Structures are given as structure tokens and as C-alpha cells.
Amino acid sequence: SQKIEQNSEALNIQEGKTATLTCNYTNYxxxxxxxxxxxxxxxxxxxxxxxENEKEKRKERLKVTFDTTLKQSLFHITASQPAxxxxxxxxxxxxxxxxxxLIFGAGTRxxxxx
Amino acid sequence: GAVVSQHPSRVIxxxxxxxxIECRSLDFQATTMFWYRQFPKKSLxxxxxxxxxSKATYEQGVEKDKFLINHASxxxxxxxxxxAHPEDSSFYICSARGTPYYNEQFFGPxxxxxxx
Numbered sequence: 001s002q003k004i005e006q007n008s009e010a011l012n013i014q015e016g017k018t019a020t021l022t023c024n025y026t027n028y029x030x031x032x033x034x035x036x037x038x039x040x041x042x043x044x045x046x047x048x049x050x051x052e053n054e055k056e057k058r059k060e061r062l063k064v065t066f067d068t069t070l071k072q073s074l075f076h077i078t079a080s081q082p083a084x085x086x087x088x089x090x091x092x093x094x095x096x097x098x099x100x101x102l103i104f105g106a107g108t109r110x111x112x113x114x
Numbered sequence: 115g116a117v118v119s120q121h122p123s124r125v126i127x128x129x130x131x132x133x134x135i136e137c138r139s140l141d142f143q144a145t146t147m148f149w150y151r152q153f154p155k156k157s158l159x160x161x162x163x164x165x166x167x168s169k170a171t172y173e174q175g176v177e178k179d180k181f182l183i184n185h186a187s188x189x190x191x192x193x194x195x196x197x198a199h200p201e202d203s204s205f206y207i208c209s210a211r212g213t214p215y216y217n218e219q220f221f222g223p224x225x226x227x228x229x230x
Contacts, residue, residue, distance in 0.1 A: 032217060043120075043207045043221035044158070089157065093217075101148065102209075102219055106157045 002027040006090055006105040013112055019077040021108045023090035026071065030092035033066055033073050034102065038087045047088075048075075080112045116142045118210050120222035127198055128230055134194045135225045137208030144210035147191040148219070149183060152205045164191055188212065198229040 003026045013019050023033070032051045036044035050057045050066045050073065057064045063076040077084050087109045091102040117140040127133050137147060146165050150158040162178075164170035164185035172178045180202075182194040191210075195202050207224040211217075 034219070036221075041205075041224070041226070043118075043209075043224040046218055046220055049218055091219075101160055101163055104157045 002103075004028070004090065004092060004103055004105045006088075006108045008108050009106070010109045010111065013080055013110070015081060015112055015114050017080055019080045019084070019110055019112070021075040021088050021090075021110065023073040023075070023105055024071060025092060028071075028092055028094040028103070031095045033064075033090060033092045035062075035064055035073075035075050036089040036091065038089055038107065044089055077110075080110075082112045082114055085110055085112050116140075116210070116215055116218075116220045118144075118208065118220045118222040120208055120225050122225060123223060124226045124228075126228045126230065129199055130197055132194055132196045133198055133227060134192055135206055135208070135227075137191045137193070137210070137222050139189050139210045139212065139220075142210075142215060143188040143213040144191070145188065145212040146210070147185055148209040148211075149181070149191075149193050150207045150209065152207060152224075158207065161193075195227065198227070200229045203227055203229045 005024050007022050034049045035047045038044045048064045050064045061078045065074045087107040089107045091104045119138045121136045149161045152158050160173050161176045162170040162172045162183050164183050166185050166188050170183035185191040205224050208222045209219050211219045
């Protein structure tokens with residue numbers, strides 16, 4: 001069956017450390033994968049998109065990797081701050097299966113403690 | 115990035131009434147818009163996809179007569195919850211994709227619907 005899983009429903013880290021969030025998928029062939037941030041009671045905010053032929057993408061303190069062999073994407077926040085506390089969602093688009101829509105993982109709730 | 119707005123942000127209505135939620139792309143042309151529903155601490159559930167000028171495509175299990183979607187222009191889509199019941203209470207979020215953002219998908223801030 002097809003699955004997209006973000007392990008760790010919740011992740012607690014100390015301020016200043018690097019947060020690493022994982023997104024694994026099964027039985028999809030994503031053309032690209034996106035990461036979003038969602039705060040309580042708000043819509044998701046787009047952060048980064050990485051294509052299947054890209055290994056890594058960076059934006060300020062954020063870094064995303066994409067390994068199509070492992071079927072995994074990692075999302076890193078370096079020098080984390082309490083303001084980074086939120087739920088982070090990964091989503092993929094698999095064009096081959098006719099899924100011309102984003103399919104979301106359940107999200108990882110990150111808490112950065114001072 | 116692009117901006118998507120939603121109105122209203124919060125609505126409370128009586129059971130049996132209809133509620134309309136608007137979604138606008140403010141600085142780009144949204145050729146495709148999406149409507150999602152989200153329950154507390156759960157991920158987003160896609161309800162329907164609409165292309166400008168066409169009928170919406172609904173996901174399995176979503177009643178099209180209950181959730182009416184109109185995408186009449188490249189900047190506006192509406193979701194009307196007809197004859198709302200308490201079980202329709204949820205967080206509704208719209209999303210848009212289009213020119214010049216062909217791959218990225220941008221979300222509105224969401225609408226909290228409470229049906230009494």
C-alpha cells in the first residue's frame with residue numbers, strides 16, 4: 001500500500017541544536033517533495049521544494065535532502081530557536097500515478113526549548 | 115512566495131444553514147485550487163481540486179452536493195457548505211497553484227467553521 005510517514009510525532013530539542021525531521025514514503029515515485037510549516041490554527045506555510053534529481057536544497061537555516069533510493073527526505077533546522085517550534089509537514093507529488101495533487105504526511109511537532 | 119487569503123477566518127452558524135468560504139490568490143493566477151479539511155492534530159485531507167472554469171473533482175467520500183465548489187476566475191474560488199451539521203465543524207483550508215508557480219502550492223490561513 002502507499003504510505004508517506006513522518007516518524008516522530010513529536011520532537012523536543014534544546015535551543016541552538018540542529019533539528020532533523022524524517023519523511024519516508026512507500027510505493028510512490030514523487031517528482032518532487034515539499035516541506036511546510038504549520039502553526040496551530042493556521043494554514044501551512046511553504047518552506048522548500050526539492051526535485052527528484054536534486055540531492056540537497058538550502059534556504060537560510062533550513063536544509064532538505066532527498067534520497068530516491070532510500071525513499072526518504074530529511075529536513076534540518078540548524079541553530080534552532082524557540083520560534084521554530086511548530087508542526088512540519090512533508091508532502092509529495094507523484095505525477096506518474098496520476099496523483100496530480102499533494103499527498104501529506106501526518107506531520108512532526110517540533111518543540112525547541114530555551 | 116505567493117499569497118493566498120481566505121475569508122472569513124472564523125464562522126459560527128446554526129445547523130441547517132449554508133456557509134460560503136472565499137479563497138483568493140492575491141498576487142498570482144491560480145489555475146488550480148484545492149480545498150482541504152483538517153481535524154485537530156491530524157493532517158490535511160484533500161476534499162476537491164478545481165481548475166479555473168471547470169467543475170471540481172472531488173475525492174472519494176466527499177459529497178459534492180454538500181460541499182459546493184466554484185472556481186469562476188483565476189483569483190477566486192468558493193466553498194459552500196450546504197445544510198451544515200455539527201459534524202461539518204472543522205478547519206477548512208484552501209490552496210492554490212498557478213502562474214508563475216507551477217510546482218509550489220500555497221495555502222490560505224484557514225477558516226474555522228463551527229456548526230451549532
